[in-house]
Amino acid sequence: MRLRTSEYFIREVLISLRRNHWMSFASIGTVAVSLFVLGVFLILVLNMNRLASTLESQVQISVYFQEDAKESLRKKVLSDIQEMQGIESVRYVTKDEAMARLRERLGDQKYLLDALGEKNPLPESVEVTVRLPEMVQTAAEAIEQMDGVEEAKYGQDVVEHLFDITRLMRIFGLVLMVLLAGATLFIISNTIRLTVFARRKEIAIMKYVGATDWFIRWPFLLEGMVLGFIGGILAALALRSFYAAMAAKIYSTLAFFPLMSQYPFMNYVSAVIVVSGMIIGTIGSTISLKRFLQV
Numbered sequence: 001m002r003l004r005t006s007e008y009f010i011r012e013v014l015i016s017l018r019r020n021h022w023m024s025f026a027s028i029g030t031v032a033v034s035l036f037v038l039g040v041f042l043i044l045v046l047n048m049n050r051l052a053s054t055l056e057s058q059v060q061i062s063v064y065f066q067e068d069a070k071e072s073l074r075k076k077v078l079s080d081i082q083e084m085q086g087i088e089s090v091r092y093v094t095k096d097e098a099m100a101r102l103r104e105r106l107g108d109q110k111y112l113l114d115a116l117g118e119k120n121p122l123p124e125s126v127e128v129t130v131r132l133p134e135m136v137q138t139a140a141e142a143i144e145q146m147d148g149v150e151e152a153k154y155g156q157d158v159v160e161h162l163f164d165i166t167r168l169m170r171i172f173g174l175v176l177m178v179l180l181a182g183a184t185l186f187i188i189s190n191t192i193r194l195t196v197f198a199r200r201k202e203i204a205i206m207k208y209v210g211a212t213d214w215f216i217r218w219p220f221l222l223e224g225m226v227l228g229f230i231g232g233i234l235a236a237l238a239l240r241s242f243y244a245a246m247a248a249k250i251y252s253t254l255a256f257f258p259l260m261s262q263y264p265f266m267n268y269v270s271a272v273i274v275v276s277g278m279i280i281g282t283i284g285s286t287i288s289l290k291r292f293l294q295v
Contacts, residue, residue: 012219013226023194024227031231031277032238034187038180039239039273045173046269047260054258059133061140061154063126069148077148081128084139088129098122128152181276189284196220196288220285228281232274239273240266 016024063081065074082090099120103110130139136154144152196203206216243266250257 032234035235061128073148091127189287193288224281224285228277232277236270
């Protein structure tokens with residue numbers, strides 16, 4: 001593309017934006033709102049995915065020894081578990097530690113344990129964490145077959161429901177993102193179509209005098225890209241404020257919620273929103289021009 005031609009295209013974009021300033025303003029506003037909604041759902045989906053991954057990673061196998069298992073046999077079980085493929089960590093939990101955890105969970109109701117006196121009926125156990133959540137069942141079944149092991153529990157029903165929920169969350173989020181992207185493209189293409197329609201006679205004249213389709217198309221593509229870029233910038237700025245307010249609200253009530261850190265997370269989201277705005281604006285312009293170029 002020659003420099004003079006490039007200057008012509010840029011000048012045409014600026015003239016069009018200035019000539020149709022109210023329409024341009026409406027287009028930018030539509031793009032910004034659409035991308036903001038898209039960005040909100042992107043943030044929610046990514047944080048839901050982070051929550052799902054955190055919940056999955058916290059699934060543990062609790063291993064309980066047989067009452068008559070000797071100390072040497074227990075050490076051998078620990079060693080065998082550590083050597084198993086896919087094991088992340090192995091932690092021995094004493095009776096006293098198990099009782100302390102129970103008291104902490106009971107909170108204000110911990111006085112119920114006073115009736116036990118000095119007795120501690122809780123068994124010693126081993127907490128096993130695997131690298132992949134899908135390996136929990138296989139690892140638990142293998143550990144339960146070891147000598148000296150009474151039971152290996154991982155809350156089978158709860159874990160299966162958890163995996164189903166996290167899988168649904170991811171699928172739902174992906175489908176929602178695709179639908180919103182399609183809706184945004186539809187809105188932008190119809191908005192830009194108004195600009196193209198207003199200049200349909202000019203396009204027809206250019207076609208009759210021999211202008212190529214790409215020569216006619218470039219100013220509109222650049223205009224759509226500019227509209228998408230400005231709308232994306234506005235949406236990104238609004239999303240940053242939204243996420244900061246949301247994070248402050250959540251951390252004030254749920255301090256340990258696994259929320260994505262604002263930086264560099266929002267930098268990536270902002271870049272995706274701006275680039276998406278430019279791409280969608282360009283595609284919208286292409287769709288809008290298709291009918292008017294058939295002269």
